[in-house]
Amino acid sequence: GENVEQHPSTLSVQEGDSAVIKCTYSDSASNYFPWYKQELGKGPQLIIDIRSNVGEKKDQRIAVTLNKTAKHFSLHITETQPEDSAVYFCAASPGGNNRLAFGKGNQVVVIP
Amino acid sequence: DAGVIQSPRHEVTEMGQEVTLRCKPISGHNSLFWYRQTMMRGLELLIYFNNNVPIDDSGMPEDRFSAKMPNASFSTLKIQPSEPRDSAVYFCASTPTGLNYGYTFGSGTRLTVV
Numbered sequence: 001g002e003n004v005e006q007h008p009s010t011l012s013v014q015e016g017d018s019a020v021i022k023c024t025y026s027d028s029a030s031n032y033f034p035w036y037k038q039e040l041g042k043g044p045q046l047i048i049d050i051r052s053n054v055g056e057k058k059d060q061r062i063a064v065t066l067n068k069t070a071k072h073f074s075l076h077i078t079e080t081q082p083e084d085s086a087v088y089f090c091a092a093s094p095g096g097n098n099r100l101a102f103g104k105g106n107q108v109v110v111i112p
Numbered sequence: 113d114a115g116v117i118q119s120p121r122h123e124v125t126e127m128g129q130e131v132t133l134r135c136k137p138i139s140g141h142n143s144l145f146w147y148r149q150t151m152m153r154g155l156e157l158l159i160y161f162n163n164n165v166p167i168d169d170s171g172m173p174e175d176r177f178s179a180k181m182p183n184a185s186f187s188t189l190k191i192q193p194s195e196p197r198d199s200a201v202y203f204c205a206s207t208p209t210g211l212n213y214g215y216t217f218g219s220g221t222r223l224t225v226v
Contacts, residue, residue, distance in 0.1 A: 034214040043116075043203050043217030044155075089155065099168070100215065104154045 002027040004092050006103035014111050019077040021106045023090035026071070030092040033073045034100070035064060038087045048075070080110045118204050118218035125225055130192040133221045136185055137206030145215060146179055146189050147203040155203075161187065162209050194225045 003026040013019045025033075031052040036044035050057045050064045050073065057064050061080075066073040073092075077084055087107050091100040117136040125131050137144050145160040159169040164181045172179070176195070181187040191198055201222050205215035 036214075036217075043205075043219050044215075045217070046214035049214050099157070099160065102155045 002030055002092050002094055002101035004090060004101045004103040006090055006106050008106065009104070010107045010109070012109045012111060013080050015080055015082060017080055019075075019080055019084070019108055019110075021075045021088055021090070021108070022072055023074070023092075023103050024070075024072045025092040025101075027092070027094050028068075028071065029094040032093040032100075033064070033066060034091050035062075035075050036089040036091070036102075038089065038105070040086075044089055077108075080108075082110050082112055084108060085110045116204055116206050116216050116218035118202075118221050120221060121219065123221060123223045125194055125223070127195055127225055128193040129225075130190065131194045131198075131223060131225075133189040133202050133204075133223070135187045135189070135204030135218060137187070137204070138216055139185065140208065141206035141216070142184065142209035143207045144181060144187050145205045145207075146187070147205065147217075149201045149203060149220070158189070191223075194223075196225045199223055199225050 006023050034049035035047050037047045038044040048059050048062050048064050050066050055066055061078045063076040087105045089105045090103045093100045119134045142163050146158040148156045148158055158171045159179045160167055161181045177191055179189045201220045203217050203220045205217045207213045207215045
């Protein structure tokens, strides 16, 4: 089955700087890659996703890039703010059965 | 839409007792997933349903765990008897069936077994 790994496990950035989280996946058939943000005491919330027919997608301060050849995708957060502090999960889906394989999560801490 | 609704938000029970967690998916979402989250293991998929039918329950830890989806708007996850190692946050998520969409998660149930 699909195996998703995230790096680094914890990331601390100064407010205003950029944060990048990278994920790798194992199944070349995967074609859907969502990112989730989980704040303390809440469930994961979908913040952005990308499909395998595009290489990059942006939504305000967040963007996701996909490299299918290398089988990795990354989340980019620009101009970080304290409210960006959370755990971020990446996931991948080979498609067909709606099943997502999640990474272990990254703790992002934005230092004011 | 109220989103995925889970109840209760918190549950504290004694070892050996039966625990029932409840989930109401988003209307029109035909796939429903139960996850368990712990610090050690992260998000673990326990079971998922398509159109009320269990598709894969290979993540259910043992026979003490069971899940049902009697109709499109309700699912339960039951633990009987509960054990301290079952303490975790349990999430329910739903999504439309057939295409890849991001899941919508509920707020979770924090279970503590003492």
